[in-house]
Amino acid sequence: MSDITGEFVAMLARTWHRFTLPAGNAESLADLLSPMDEAGEAVADAISFDEEPSDFDLALEELAPPRGKS
Numbered sequence: 930m931s932d933i934t935g936e937f938v939a940m941l942a943r944t945w946h947r948f949t950l951p952a953g954n955a956e957s958l959a960d961l962l963s964p965m966d967e968a969g970e971a972v973a974d975a976i977s978f979d980e981e982p983s984d985f986d987l988a989l990e991e992l993a994p995p996r997g998k999s
Contacts, residue, residue, distance in 0.1 A: 934959050
């Protein structure tokens with residue numbers, strides 16, 4: 930289960946954007962973000978990259994179909 934909650938989203942909006950979300954919007958945004966968070970967590974071990982951007986790009990290239998093919 931995702932740790933992304935309305936409270937977390939509201940805190941990020943306040944901290945990063947200096948913006949207070951209208952009532953109810955934080956929960957709606959959390960509902961949208963949670964499935965993406967869960968999907969990322971489900972495949973994170975299989976992708977095998979750390980926090981280095983070059984490793985991330987390399988992992989994406991390895992997962993991509995061969996050039997010229999879809």
